[in-house]
Amino acid sequence: MQALTRFVLRHKALVALAWLLVAVAGVMTVGGTTHRMTNDFxxxxxxxxxxxxxxxEYGNGGSQAPYVPVLTVPAGQRATDPAVAAxxxxxxxxxxxxAPGLRVADYSSTRNTAFVTKDGRSTFALVFTPPSTSFGGSTQAPAITKVAEAALPKGWHFGLTGEDLLANGAPSSKGTGIMVETMIGSVGALVVxxxxxxxxxxxxxxxxxxxxxxxxxxxxGGLTEITGISQIVEFLIALVGLGVAIDYSLLVVSRWREERAAGHANEDAVTIAMEHAGRAVVFSGLTVAIGLLSMIxxxxPMLRSVGFGGVLVPLVSVLVAITLLPVILASAGPRLDWPRLRTERRPSRVFSSxxxxxYRHRWVSAAAGLAIMGLLMAxxxxLHLGLPGSAAEATAGPAHDALATLTSGxxxxxxxxxxxxxxSSGRPAAVAxxxxGLPGVYAAVAPGSAAGFAHAGTSIVDVLPVTESxxxxxxxxIASVEDALVGGAGVIGVGGDGASLIDFDHTVYGDFPLMLSLIAVATFFLLTRAFRSVVLALKAVVFNLISLAAAYGVMTWVFQDGHLSKAVFGVPATGAITMWVPLMVFAFLFGLSMDYEVFILSRIREAYDSSRDARSAVVTGLGRTGRLVTSAAAILMLGFVSMSTSGQTDLKILATGLGAGILVDAVVVRCLLVPAMVALFGRANWWLPGWLGRVLRIAEPAATATVPVAAAAMPPGIAKSPVPASWQGGA
Known part of the structure; x- marks a missing residue:
């Protein structure tokens, strides 16, 4: 790290110019980049x-949910009357x-009264459209509405609903745009x-x-030219990327101010800050990247593209923090540090105390922290995987009203x-x-070739479940439909949303424990090298998994069970958590929460190497980093709060999971459980087998003589007397 810092400080103008060109190119190309992003599921x-x-074969349908137009006839008429039906x-x-490529099933093409409400006044159709790669699904609703209203007999009422329309909410409530969300997060971050x-x-x-x-x-943007990148990456880069980069800057700048307050010259303070805080930033960024590698x-395709974009977020942030940031601090840092209403001469009195x-009440603190986490994890x-139900999507507007007409009927x-x-051809009637006759099936229809449901030797049977799939x-x-039909005479396969979700669950989450284990092991070895301790690294991995489980618990309690979703977000209980959200929360939270572990334990390790006293190390480490961790968590929380203002229920769930995980991790885990567990484990915290140290190429710190903990470095009342270097720090 020292060699890199010396290099960038010798070439300040070159480094600044390079990043200026990158920023200008980014501004000029960001519009095209977001335009090329897709929503391929x-x-x-x-x-x-x-x-x-x-x-x-048909150019439509499949996993693309249909539009559902609803016609309501005047009082005294019935949709099943021959003239009305015609x-x-x-x-x-x-x-x-x-429009080309549309396929429609209705009462007229099937003579199935399942398409008519019980009062006989309303009838609906299923309109299958070509697949769409836009984030909000198919965009043909305005054209369908215009055509239907033009053909509508006098006195009839037309409504249009469907999964995509309900997911997008009422037209007047589309949520904020990405730029507005970024501004919300940026203003909040500036205040903090x-x-x-x-x-x-x-x-x-x-x-x-x-x-x-x-x-x-x-x-x-370059990746979008050679592979598909999900539009979700746009939100994650703008909000998570901003939060992570600010976190890293916060740590480095705070350490620089601390070294300046200790009397070092400016460039010396930059070098020392990068040697310690910069090293922590590199390990933290690598840990975040490891978590996101699981997505690749x-x-x-959607999750893989999120992995590509997500890995770049911490890596680019680290690169900027260890190259451009020291250049700015060395060039203009002292001038920017005005009016200096707060200094870094002493550790935080609040966090040191x-x-x-x-440390003194370690057993009580550990028990309280574990109890809180247990309640949040329960x-x-x-947790059920799926997609938010219709009741949790649009709660007002035309799409909601059209659906209400059907369900009330x-x-x-x-x-x-x-x-x-x-x-296969000739079998649709028998399959239908x-x-x-299967349980949970409302109707099964086979409209035939006249309606576009037969083509080139195949036919389509639509099975309408009672509950949204x-x-x-x-x-x-849907699983019972698959069990009964797949492999049977004339059945080629079963598609649609429900069947796709079942396959997603089996394919992705079936190997989730193995993937989690591999990432945990890789992270463990990386942190063992960073902390020079097996116990500290193991506790870091375990605490991250606990934070992840707590985030899942909060998502389940708030959205799936609906305890706060209606009051806070205006969204009723979803009944399920969006299929890809838990995986995304894992990939990002596992790395993001590790930031705080690295920040705190790196400083505790550094303090222990100097004092050889566990209590002194914990008080100094948390006193120096506690305020940074809570501030960094607050900044990320603001980013996730701004993400939650999106009109997409999926993004609200994701933002809640990430925000809850970060908040709980920073407050309960890092500021309560971590110091309590360091106190409980005593000298075992620093255990590292010699053979493992050689394998990981961990250099032994220089031996330290008796080192007094200066009173000026600790808040009054917490300073302690010198301890012999030979004592290994018990509890």
Whole structure:
């Protein structure tokens, strides 16, 4: 680290110019980058193959949920009356003819009364459209509405609903855009940084964050030219990237101010800060990257692309923090550190005192921390994967009203997510009859070639479940359909949302324990090298897993069970957690929360190497980093709060999981459990087998003589007397 720091300080102008060019290029290309991002949810498995075959042969349907137009006739008429049914059929036929590639099933084409409400006044159709790669799904709703209203008989009412329309919410409530969310996070971060530094240095982490975000967008822009990158990456780069870069800057700048306050010349202070804080930043960034590497090996294009983009977030942030940041500190740091309303001469009195209390009452502190984490983790035991149900998406607006017309008339919401059974020609009627008798099936229809449901030797049977197939109960219904039909006479395969979710669960989460174990092992060895301790590294990994489980518990309790989602977000209980969210929370939270572990334990390790006293090391370490950790967590929390203002329920769930995990990790784990456990383990904290040290090439720190802990370095009342270097620090 010293060699790199000396290099960038010798070439300040070159380093600054290089990053300036990167930032300018990022600004100029960010629009094209976000435009090329996609929303490809293709997956492995039987359902995906069937969906692909349906789309290839019919040009529509598959896993793309249909639009559901709803017609309501005047009082005194019934949708099943021949004349009325013929008029309704003409309206739906007009929709089918309005654009190429549409396929429509309705009462007119099936004569199945399942398409009519119990009062007989409303009837609906299933309109299958070509697949869409846009983030909000298919965009043909305005055209369908325009055509239907033009063909609508006088006195009739038209409504349009569907999974995509409900997921996007009411038209008047689309949520904030990415730039607005970034501004919310940036303004909040500036307020926190101003409180931390009390000078114009508060602007510096935001500058580093901005350069990091633009640099990441620039590289991702290149990736979009050769592979698909999910639009979710756009949010993660802008918000998580900004938060991580600010975290790293916060640690380095705070250490630089501390060394300046200790009397070092400016460039010497920069070098010392980079040697200690810069090293911690590198290990922290590598840990975040390891967590995100798990996404790259997954057989799901969307998650793999999130892995590509996500790995770049910490790596680019680290690169900016260890190159551009020391250049700015060496060139303009002292001038920016004005009016210096806060200094770093002493550790935080609050956190030093807190650390001393925790150390003294280690058993009580550990028990309290574990009890809190246990309560937060418990709801995760009932976590269900799926997608938010219709009741948790649009709670007002035309799409909600159209769905309410159906459900109040006895038509279940499961019609929004039909299963598409691909059959051989001549078999659809028999397959439909077999499917209609299965438990949990509302109806099974085979409209035939006239409606576009037969082509080139195959036919499609639509199975309408009682429960939406994105919900756990609906998935069970679809699983029973698969069990009964797949492999049977004339059945090629079963596709649709529910079948795809089942395959996703088996494919991705089936190997999740193995993937988690491999990442935990890799992280353990990396942290063992960073902390020069087996015990500290092991505790760090275990605490991260505990924080992850707590985040899952909060998501489950808030959204799936609906305890606070309605009051805070206006979203009723979702009944399930979006299938990809737990994996995303794991990949990011496992690394992000490790930032705080590295920040705190690196400083505790450094203090222990100087004093050889566990209590002194804990008090000094937490006193120096506690305020930074809570401030960094607050900044990330603001980023996730701004993400939660999105109109997408999926992103609200993701932001809640990440925000809760970061908050709990910073407050309960790092400021309570970590110091308590260091106190409980005593000298065992520093154990490192010689053979492992040689394998990992860990250099032994220089031997330290009797080292007094200077009273000036500790808040009054916490300073302690010298201890002999030979004592290894007991509890």
């Amino acid at each position: 293709s997956m492995p498995g039987q359902a995906f193959k069937t969906d692909n075959q349906i789309v290839a 008029q309704a059929g003409r309206v739906f036929a007009a929709i089918a003819a309005s 940084l101003a409180l931390v530094f009390g000078s114009f240095l508060a602007l510096l982490p935001l500058l580093i964050g901005g350069v990091s975000v633009l640099g990441t967008f620039l590289i991702v 090996v997954l057989p799901v 807190w650390a001393a209390v925790v 709801p995760a035991l009932s 006895g038509v279940p919401s499961g019609v929004l997510t039909p299963a598409e059974v691909l059959t 009859a077999r499917a209609a 994105t919900q756990p109960a609906g998935q069970a219904e």
